[in-house]
Amino acid sequence: MTPAPIHFAGERLMLDPCGGLFWPARNTLIVSDLHLEKGSAAASRGNLLPPWDTRVTLDRLALMIRRFGPERVVALGDSFHDRNGAGRMQPADLARLRGMTATANFTWVLGNHDPTPPEGLDGESVEEHLAGPLLFRHQAITGAGAGEICGHHHPKAQIPTRGASVTRPCFVFDGKRLMLPALGAYTGGLDVRDPAIARLFPRGFRVFLLGRDRLFSFVFNRLAA
Amino acid sequence: MSVCRSWLGQLSGFNLSLSRQNTYLWTMTGTLPERFATWFASRGWTVRPHQLDVLAAAAAGESVLLIAPTGGGKTLAGFLPSLVELSETPHVGLHTLYLSPLKALATDIARNLMLPIEEMGLPVSVDTRSGDTPSERRKRQRDEPPNLFLTTPESLALLLTQPGAQQFFGGLRRIIVDEVHALAGIKRGDQLALCLARLAALAPQVHRIGLSATVAHPAALMAYVSADRIIEVNGGAPPEITMILPAGRLPWSGHMGLFSAPEILKSIGSAGTTIVFVNTRAQSELLFQALWRLNEETLPIAIHHGSLELDQRKRVEQAMAAGKLRGVIATSSLDLGIDWGGVDQVLQVGAPKGVSRLLQRVGRANHRMDEASKAILVPANRFEVLECEAAILGVAARELDGDPPRPGGLDVLAQHLLGCACGEPFHPDAMFAEVTSTAPYAMLTRQDFDDVLGFVEDGGYALKAYDRYRKLFRDAEGRVQVRSERIARQHRMNIGTIVEAPVMKVRYAGRGGGSLGEVEESFVNMLVPDDTFMFAGRLLRFIRLRENVVEVADGGTGEPKVPAYAGGRMPMTTNLADRVRGMLQDPSTWHAFPEPVREWLDLQKLRSRMPGRDDLLVETFPRGDRYYIVAYCFEGRQAHQTLGMLLTRRLERFGFVPLGFVATDYVLACWCAREPYDVARLFEQDMLGDDVEAWMAESSMLRRTFRNVSVIAGLIERNLPGAKKNRRQVTVNSDLIYDMLRRHQPDHILLRATRADAAGGLTDLGRIAGMLERVQGRITHMALSRVSPLAVPVLLDIGREVVRHEDGEDALLEDAETLVAEAMGETEPPPFMPMQEPAILRPNVKRGRLSRGGGTLFQ
Structure with missing residues (x-):
């Protein structure tokens, strides 16, 4: 596992191949779009997806917490798939998440899927989180100043290779804004060439695709409108 | 009318x-x-x-x-x-x-x-x-x-x-x-x-x-x-089937038959109405363009395939029925359907693939049982000449092909059980009896039935998390009913067993631009603005993608691309393959072949040998800096694809450093960096053991199958009432679900259904297993010093066929990243290293080759 360092607003940040971001200077781990309990949300609508998604997402989170031992964890919103998500967790999963919130301070940035603080979980709930030169929010705001770190769009990129093209979730970065991939086990993705993402990076951007052991980096030039 | x-x-x-x-x-x-x-x-x-x-x-x-x-x-x-x-x-x-x-x-x-x-x-x-x-x-x-x-x-x-x-x-x-x-x-x-x-x-x-x-x-x-x-009712007049070859050169490879366009046009001109059947939608587009380039008399010739807009297909069918067309280039979209009285002849361009299929197509001409249907076969290359001849003999012998129906799909059963529960309450015992009274489910076990019912009920997961979201409930008498009208409503929108690959509409740009049909999403992903592609019989310029609609304009420059569609190419049937093998083995039948084919076969006999009916001929030869292995299996392209994956793994393990492979309907060719020896061992039956399991687990074919199974079984919904859910999301989700199930419940009923589908439905593995068994102890290895005449077509196919790597995505990404970085001057390229000669091995191998292979060396 080799994290990739980037320099952003004068800070050194580590992109993790699991999809999280670590800020060594503040000992902070940032993750986005966990969408916990998406499976049970679908089940309640009659679509009985395999029920292990929360467990798998927590596995990913636990792995990064073990690796970095952060003092603070910032969850960039859509941590639960809907507002009742926390209440539907299996007892084992809930105990595990509580264990994590006991070892690190959790900052729950609110997202469009979870606009209210998660019930029965420790940590502070905020609309935005400002730390030094970096501003953490769920959804990017057009025209925001440099230093915005966001999630929401579930970016993924498709890279032509010899043989076939490969599609993976990715970080998107243009020196002014950093967008995180979704960490949730059942989160699909939106292609970075989609106008919804591309217009947030008008001068082109670099993507970092998640790999098994490392990240793979490619440049996307400014896209024709 | x-x-x-x-x-x-x-x-x-x-x-x-x-x-x-x-x-x-x-x-x-x-x-x-x-x-x-x-x-x-x-x-x-x-x-x-x-x-x-x-x-x-x-x-x-x-x-x-x-x-x-x-x-x-x-x-x-x-x-x-x-x-x-x-x-x-x-x-x-x-x-x-x-x-x-x-x-x-x-x-x-x-x-x-x-x-x-x-x-x-x-x-x-x-x-x-x-x-x-x-x-x-x-x-x-x-x-x-x-x-x-x-x-x-x-x-x-x-x-x-x-x-x-x-x-x-x-x-x-x-x-x-x-x-x-x-x-x-x-x-x-x-x-x-x-x-x-x-x-x-x-x-x-x-x-x-x-x-x-x-x-x-x-x-x-x-x-x-x-x-x-x-x-x-047997009989009817036997059809009259002939073959035409292109003037001049008979192509060594290729499957489109474009070389024969002048002859095809001449046949259309000499008959009243002709259906020109082709094998793929891509081929129909290419042939249509090729014919119209030559069509100076402007004979009314149209195109018909399953991806075209329904309206356009209807217009073509009506024009055909009204006798206004001289020719239609068609795919299997016209194999079935209402009879047209006025079709005078049928052309089949490219390999006929099977006797039953050819008969079905030939029968589209002159729909009267007592008069002979007229059909002309147009082979696209030398091997297809053999296949056409085999098909003509097969038709004459009425040797129909086709596998007996396979057992019914468990995904279909899941859909049916939920449907029944929406109608009337049923008792599981009575329902089991009812289901097993049908031929496809006659062999269904009670265990599988109960697991399918369990899946419909609460997902059937080992982790019981969904008790409160059950779709079915059982009343006091043990009868099963659907839990709510909402679930019934949802189910009614998901009925059906046809699952299409994700497609996108093609439409002219601008306000009210007309719709032309659909192309697969994977093709669209390859396009960049201003690319030219052939579709609906037109040359189109790609302008942009707008909300899942491909916007285009007429015209465009540069080499046009042609959309391909999944599953477009069907394999040759075993029946026809046997005939082709038989003809190769028996020179007394060669007189029926055209001169260039006879010469080609004679030369093969001289330079190597002919594949036998019951053995497996494997040739090896060096060319450039590679060593080639060509196996004449005649089991159809899909089976060869699977065999290619297995053989590559095996070559890897034996240390021969495989670099790639290509599969045609007749032949499998692999190439390696090291010279392979002990070739018979490569094809031993245990090839189908662990290798198959490992390959199947990673294969994208299995993922596609799982997607279809889970849509049919109702795990993934086609239409979510009131929700905007495009097909792109369906693709993503099915992969995620597949991985999730494989990891947490590998024996889940849907994974079992998927494996049964992949193994039974596609019949590749069955064909490979049958072949390996048949040829045990009868592998004829010819170690040659250069390419044999029979191997030329497959070598020409290299580069034309995409060799898909099923695994190693990370390696592919790394490769792409490194190349880009080198080009940008961000990193130094590795020092240039010419291919290393295996200096120690080579003299031994060269000496040993004669005795081991027992084959003739020519030069």
């Missing part, structure tokens, strides 16, 4: 010579009632013997399977008993249900039925139903069911989920299943079989009439229909 005329014209085609050609497994001639006899006579028609036989069997209360070649008046034979019965005893409500795989067919047949009904003044009502039927008409059908009701398997499945099904179908007397041969053995057929069993429970008095083209496995179809007997 010419469509109408041709359908009824099948009756007048009867003459005395016909009855001599016909043989019956069983004969029992009924008589036509006075009213019908008079009407037939008034039109100058005579009823055919098998039509009377069906009438008699129906009168005796038997279910029958009628097998007759195209043009045999099958459809009328199916309806005659009901018309006669209804003319004698008028019936209130549903009397006869007619099911056809094609909804267009139902509409045409309903129209044709009106002629005798109106002219004889029969008290019979007719109506049709498909997914497009407006709700008002549906309601009328529910309130006043028609006597004759024509519909599709999917619409029937939907009707059975309605609470009023018992009342609607209770009085049903007869079910006619058309094109049984096209339904049995596929998932639509599984669904229909289950629905027929349901109908038998709702209306125990019902009898069935199955209608089928001539097939290799009549007994299997008889079981499918639960028929008491088969009425088989």
Whole structure:
């Protein structure tokens, strides 16, 4: 596992191949779009997806917490798939998440899927989180100043290779804004060439695709409108 | 209306010579009632013997399977008993249900039925139903069911989920299943079989009439229909099939047949109306363009394939029926369907792939049983000349191919069980008996049945997290019912067993731009603005993608791309492969081949040897800096693809450093950095052991299969009521779910269903297993010093065929990243290293080669 360092607003940040971001200077781990309990949300609508998604997402989170031992964890919103998500967790999963919130301070940035603080979980709930030169929010705001770190769009990129093209979730970065991939086990993705993402990076951007052991980096030039 | 005329014209085609050609497994001639006899006579028609036989069997209360070649008046034979019965005893409500795989067919047949009904003044009502039927008409059908009701398997499945099904179908007397041969053995057929069993429970008095083209496995179809007997009409005039070759050079490779465009155009010009059948949609586009480049007389030639806009297809069909076209380039989209009287000849461009398929296509010309259909085969390369010749012999010998129907899919069963629970409550024991009464599910175990029911009920997961979201509940008597009307509503939107690859609409840019049809998403992903591509018989320029619509303009420059579609290419049948192998082995048959083919085969005999009927010829030779292994398996391209994956893994393990492979219908070629030896060991039967498991688990084919299975089983919804969910998201989700299930519950019923589908449905593994077994101890290894004549076509295919790496995505990404970085000057390229000669090995290998291979060296 080799994290990739980037320099952003004068800070050194580590992109993790699991999809999280670590800020060594503040000992902070940032993750986005966990969408916990998406499976049970679908089940309640009659679509009985395999029920292990929360467990798998927590596995990913636990792995990064073990690796970095952060003092603070910032969850960039859509941590639960809907507002009742926390209440539907299996007892084992809930105990595990509580264990994590006991070892690190959790900052729950609110997202469009979870606009209210998660019930029965420790940590502070905020609309935005400002730390030094970096501003953490769920959804990017057009025209925001440099230093915005966001999630929401579930970016993924498709890279032509010899043989076939490969599609993976990715970080998107243009020196002014950093967008995180979704960490949730059942989160699909939106292609970075989609106008919804591309217009947030008008001068082109670099993507970092998640790999098994490392990240793979490619440049996307400014896209024709 | 010419469509109408041709359908009824099948009756007048009867003459005395016909009855001599016909043989019956069983004969029992009924008589036509006075009213019908008079009407037939008034039109100058005579009823055919098998039509009377069906009438008699129906009168005796038997279910029958009628097998007759195209043009045999099958459809009328199916309806005659009901018309006669209804003319004698008028019936209130549903009397006869007619099911056809094609909804267009139902509409045409309903129209044709009106002629005798109106002219004889029969008290019979007719109506049709498909997914497009407006709700008002549906309601009328529910309130006043028609006597004759024509519909599709999917619409029937939907009707059975309605609470009023018992009342609607209770009085049903007869079910006619058309094109049984096209339904049995596929998932639509599984669904229909289950629905027929349901109908038998709702209306125990019902009898069935199955209608089928001539097939290799009549007994299997008889079981499918639960028929008491088969009425088989053999013969009809044997078709006249010839072959044309391009003037000048006979191509070594390629599958499109564009070389023969001048000859194809000449054939079209010399006949009234021609259908030019091709094998893929891409080929139809390319050939269409090639013909129009030469078409100085501007003969009206059109194109027809399944991805074109429905309106355009209809226009082409109408123009064809009206005799306004001289030629149509068509794919399997025209294999079935309403007869056109006026087709004078059929061309098959490219390999015919199978005898049954060729017969079906040839039968589209001249739909009258007593006159010979005329067909011309146009092989695209040398191997296809052999295949065409084999197919002509196969047709003459009436050696039909096709595998017996495989067992029914568990995904289809899941859909059916939920559908039943939406209709009437059922008891699992009774339902199990009902399901196993059908041919596709006759061998279903109670365990599998219970697991499928468990999946429908609560997902069937080892982790019991969804107790409160159950879809079914059981009442005090243990009967199963759907939990809520909302679940029933959701289910009704997901009925059907056809799952299409994700596609995008192609439309002209600008306001009100017309729609041209659909291309697969994977093709669109390759396009950049201003790329040119061929579609709908036009050259189009890609402008942009807008909300899942591909916007285009006419024209464009540069080499055009051609959209390919998944599953477009079908493999050659084993039957035909055996014939080709047999011909290669027997030089006395070569006189039938054109000169260049004979020369080619003679040269092969001289330079290497011919593949035998029961052995496996494997050639190895160096070329450039690689070593090639060419195996002449003749098992079809898909089986060779699978074999290629397995062989590559094996070469890797043996240390031969495989670099790639290419598969054709006839041959598999691999290339390596090291010279392979001990070749027979490579093809030992244990190849199918661990390697298959490992390959299957990672294969994208299995992921695609899982996606289809989970859509059919209802795990992934096609249409979420009120939600905007595009197909792109479906793709993502099915992969995520697949990985999740594999990791947490590898024996889940849907994974079992997927594996059964992949292994049984595609039959690749079966073919490979059969071949490996057959050739054990009979592998003939020829170690050559250069490429053999027979190997040239496959070597020419290298580079044309995409070799897909199923795994190692990370390696591919790394490769792409490194190349880009080197090009940008961000990193230094690795030092240039010429291919290392395996210095120690080589002299040994060279000496040992003669003794080991035992083959001749030529040079």
